[in-house]
Amino acid sequence: MASDSLNVAETVDMFRFVSKFMIDQKDILTKADQKIGDGDHGIGIARGFEAIIDLLETTQFDELGVLLKKIGFGLMNSMGGASGAIFGTLFLGGAKAINNQDCLDSENLGLMLQGGLDAVKNRGKANPGDKTMVDALEPAALAADSQISLTDNLAAVTEASRLGMEKTKEMVANFGRAKSLGEKAVGHADPGSISMHLLLKSMTEYVQKR
Amino acid sequence: MSDTKKIINDPKKVVPELLEGLVAASHGSLKIVDGTTAVIRSKLTEGKVGLLTGGGSGHEPLTGGFVGENLADGAVCGNVFASPTPDIIYEAIKAVEKGKGVLNLVLNYAGDNMNFEIACEMAEADGIETRSVQVWDDVLSASKDKTEDRRGIAGMVQALKVVGAAASEISDLNELERIAIKTRDSLCSVGVAVSAGSIPETGEPTFTLAADELEIGLGIHGEPGVERQKLIPADELTDMMVDKLLADLPFQQGDRICLLVNNLGATTTMELLIVNRRIRQILEEKGIVVYDTLLGTYCTSLEMAGFSISFMKLDDELQKYYDMPARSVAFCKG
Numbered sequence: 369m370a371s372d373s374l375n376v377a378e379t380v381d382m383f384r385f386v387s388k389f390m391i392d393q394k395d396i397l398t399k400a401d402q403k404i405g406d407g408d409h410g411i412g413i414a415r416g417f418e419a420i421i422d423l424l425e426t427t428q429f430d431e432l433g434v435l436l437k438k439i440g441f442g443l444m445n446s447m448g449g450a451s452g453a454i455f456g457t458l459f460l461g462g463a464k465a466i467n468n469q470d471c472l473d474s475e476n477l478g479l480m481l482q483g484g485l486d487a488v489k490n491r492g493k494a495n496p497g498d499k500t501m502v503d504a505l506e507p508a509a510l511a512a513d514s515q516i517s518l519t520d521n522l523a524a525v526t527e528a529s530r531l532g533m534e535k536t537k538e539m540v541a542n543f544g545r546a547k548s549l550g551e552k553a554v555g556h557a558d559p560g561s562i563s564m565h566l567l568l569k570s571m572t573e574y575v576q577k578r
Numbered sequence: 579m580s581d582t583k584k585i586i587n588d589p590k591k592v593v594p595e596l597l598e599g600l601v602a603a604s605h606g607s608l609k610i611v612d613g614t615t616a617v618i619r620s621k622l623t624e625g626k627v628g629l630l631t632g633g634g635s636g637h638e639p640l641t642g643g644f645v646g647e648n649l650a651d652g653a654v655c656g657n658v659f660a661s662p663t664p665d666i667i668y669e670a671i672k673a674v675e676k677g678k679g680v681l682n683l684v685l686n687y688a689g690d691n692m693n694f695e696i697a698c699e700m701a702e703a704d705g706i707e708t709r710s711v712q713v714w715d716d717v718l719s720a721s722k723d724k725t726e727d728r729r730g731i732a733g734m735v736q737a738l739k740v741v742g743a744a745a746s747e748i749s750d751l752n753e754l755e756r757i758a759i760k761t762r763d764s765l766c767s768v769g770v771a772v773s774a775g776s777i778p779e780t781g782e783p784t785f786t787l788a789a790d791e792l793e794i795g796l797g798i799h800g801e802p803g804v805e806r807q808k809l810i811p812a813d814e815l816t817d818m819m820v821d822k823l824l825a826d827l828p829f830q831q832g833d834r835i836c837l838l839v840n841n842l843g844a845t846t847t848m849e850l851l852i853v854n855r856r857i858r859q860i861l862e863e864k865g866i867v868v869y870d871t872l873l874g875t876y877c878t879s880l881e882m883a884g885f886s887i888s889f890m891k892l893d894d895e896l897q898k899y900y901d902m903p904a905r906s907v908a909f910c911k912g
Contacts, residue, residue, distance in 0.1 A: 402782065406659055406799050411779055441665075444696070449634075449660035450689035453696060456664075491692055544688050547727075548719065548801040 372517040373473035374575070376429055382472075382574045383439060384424050387417040389570035390563070401559040404546040409559040412447040416455065419446035431470050436463035436480070450544055451560055454492055454501060458564075461487025474521045478512030481525065485509040492543065499539035499546065499553065501560035507532040508568060522572040529568050533561040582776045582783070582881075589778040593635045593655055600642050603907050608645060611652075615662065616670035617642045618652035627754050628652070628674030629745040631683045631738060632667065633690050634659040636775070637798060639908035640734060640877040646906025649742035650683070658777050658880070659799045661689035667697035671706060679707035679751035683741055683758055685730030686712035707751055711758040713737050715767040715888060717826040718795030718804050731798050732840040732877035733765035736890040736900075739909070743902035761896060766826050767838075767888040768819045771796040772809065775843055775880025784879075794818070798842070798879040812849065816856040816887075823889050824864065831865035836900060838888040839871070843878040845885050850874070853885060870900065876908070 374382060391414045398410030423442045429435040436459045444456025465483025466476045485505050494500040511528035513521055536558040541547045546558070586592055593615050600617060601608045609620045616632070631641045632654030641653040651674040656662035671680050680701070684690045691712065698708040714725055715733030737758070744757045772792045774783035784800025787793055792815070795803030829835065839854045841847075850873050861868055869892055877886070892900065903912030 398780070406777070406784055407780055407782060408657075408660060408777065412660065444693075445663045445665040447660075448656045448663045448689070448693070450687075450692060452661075452663060453689060453692035457692075457696075491695075492688070548797065552802070 372519060373471045374518070376431060376435065376470055379432060379435060379472045380424055380429055382571060383420065383435075385574045386567065386570045387420045387424070389573070390414070390417040390566060393563075393566055397559055397563060400557060400562055403556045404541065404549055404553045405544065405559060408449070409451055409563070412449055412451050413563055416443040416447040416452065419443070431468055432472060432476070433463045433467035433469065436460070436466070450492075451563070454488055454560065455563070457487045457491045458484040458505070461485070472518070474516060474518045475514040477518060477521055477525070478509070478514050481505070481509040481512050494543050497539060498543050499536045499541040499558045500543050501558065501564040503536045503539070503558065504529040504532040504561035504564035508564075519575050522568070522575055526565070526568040526572045529565040533557055533565040536561045582781050584778060586778055592778050593657060596635065596638065597642060597655060600907055607647075608907070611666070611669050611673045614654075614666040614669050615656070616652055616654040616666050616673070617645055618670065618673050619645060622651055622674060622676055623746075624676050625678060625749060626676050627678040627745050627749060627751050628671070628676055628680040629683065629742055630654065630670055630674050630680055631734070632656070632662055632670070633685050633687070634661055634799075636777070636880050637877050639875065643908025644735065644738045644742070644906050646904065646909070648746050648902050648904040649738055649906045649909060651745070658779070661687065661693045664693050664696040664700065667694055668700045671697060671701045671708060672704070675701075675706050678749050679709070681741070681745065681751060681754050681758060682708065682710040683734070683737060684710060684712055685734055686714040686726070686728060687730070709751055709755045711755060711762060713762050713765065715762075715765040716795075716797065717766050717768055717822060719797060719801070722826060729797050729801065731767050731769060732838055732886045733767045733888045733890065735840070735872065735876045736765060736836055736838055736888060737761050739904060739911070740890075740896055740899045742904060743899035746902070747899075757895075757899070761890070764827075764891040764896060765888060766823050767886050768794070768822050769796060769798070769842065769884060769886035770794050770815065770819065771803075771842060771882055771884030773844070773883040774800055775882040777880070796884065798877065800879070800882075812852045813856045816853050817860065819887050820857055820860050823887060827889070827891060829866055829889060829891060832867075834867045834869045834892040834897070835861075836890040836892060837868050837871045838876065839873040840877055840886045840888065841875040842882040842884040842886060844881045844883040847874065850885060853887070857887065869897065
């Protein structure tokens with residue numbers, strides 16, 4: 369399905385949509401983080417994606433690797449905290465995996481997710497089950513299937529990330545500030561895993577609406 | 579319900595504005611690294627290992643207040659309770675680097691560790707040698723066999739005193755790292771809170787305690803502690819806290835320690851003095867020598883009411899560095 373892919377300009381437009389979508393989740397993420405963190409995840413995500421909107425306005429891109437790399441550094445250098453380092457690393461890892469590509473197709477989506485996952489695990493040292501965004505990201509990367517269309521692939525990875533995010537409700541945290549909570553964190557989803565799922569969900573919505 | 583009153587302007591600008599105020603109070607000894615929220619000494623010594631600290635804001639005077647003579651060369655300040663970003667850490671590393679590499683002394687939190695690690699990779703790519711040592715003095719935040727999971731709190735002040743002085747004498751990065759690790763491993767702290775601080779951007783308290791409750795082991799970002807109980811008299815509370823400290827390192831008869839009785843934001847000097855009186859009684863009884871006492875506001879959690887007690891065990895090597903004069907906006911010795 370050669371037509372079911374995004375060129376660089378369309379991918380930029382998708383990340384513009386994704387950024388607006390994520391900024392709109394500020395209050396939801398703040399409320400989720402107040403339950404098991406220090407309540408600043410929504411502020412950080414909104415600050416990060418506001419910086420990405422500026423980046424996409426002011427920079428021209430002609431390939432996906434540079435686009436993802438700039439988004440990664442943009443998030444990292446505006447958000448701060450553990451989430452800035454992790455979500456920035458997600459995009460930097462994705463950038464390495466699809467360097468010099470000029471079309472986001474089903475195969476590149478899988479490569480990007482796997483590259484992002486490897487980089488995030490290496491940086492943060494979290495494994496599945498630790499109640500972090502890895503619990504949403506890893507099932508998504510595993511669900512990616514290059515044999516189906518980009519639209520279907522995005523829908524599948526989004527659903528996998530949703531199920532992974534839901535599972536974090538049953539987990540005790542081993543990382544971040546929530547680890548101090550022990551059993552008290554059970555019943556609440558990890559805010560980073562919610563953001564990871566919403567990121568994929570907004571990409572899917574963009575492609576479906578197109 | 580929160581009843582937060584703060585004397586601020588735009589909540590998004592608290593960090594750059596507090597740093598401007600810090601520089602203004604420094605008699606010309608500090609400056610801001612252009613375009614960042616990092617503060618460094620105006621005059622840096624060539625041929626010296628750069629000592630950089632930093633972390634989220636909201637703990638003033640830590641960390642920026644401890645940039646000065648025989649203390650840190652620079653402090654990278656993030657948003658309130660959030661680690662600084664790699665780009666400004668990288669700029670600060672480059673600014674304090676004077677030919678012998680840079681040692682980062684940071685509190686042990688996931689965000690600070692990762693952001694400093696990314697910045698160090700960027701600096702190493704430029705040929706700047708770096709090391710990072712984490713302070714993890716909060717004995718109630720994880721068990722003794724998992725010290726690397728412990729949080730860093732007020733003991734950072736004593737660590738900066740010793741390592742800052744050592745950095746003026748030792749021009750070898752590996753040797754300075756050894757001193758920093760030894761200092762870190764000589765530190766223990768325990769904290770208690772009676773009411774919460776609130777982040778300027780949300781105005782929400784980071785936790786809630788009933789009017790007659792206290793919480794032992796609560797972290798400097800409101801992380802839950804180990805025990806919540808009814809308010810008890812100062813002596814009883816101090817006994818309990820000192821017991822936990824003595825058992826941890828452990829400290830024993832004949833040890834020399836430096837003591838820090840630290841206000842977490844809104845506790846009065848009156849209360850700290852009452853606590854200090856009791857600490858001294860216990861230590862005299864145990865035959866532990868208090869070599870020096872710091873008492874006051876050093877490492878805060880916004881307007882949290884509460885205090886922490888830190889012990890640093892001294893040997894001749896650490897004492898030599900502790901004794902050296904030091905001067906910054908928040909600290910003056912000798």
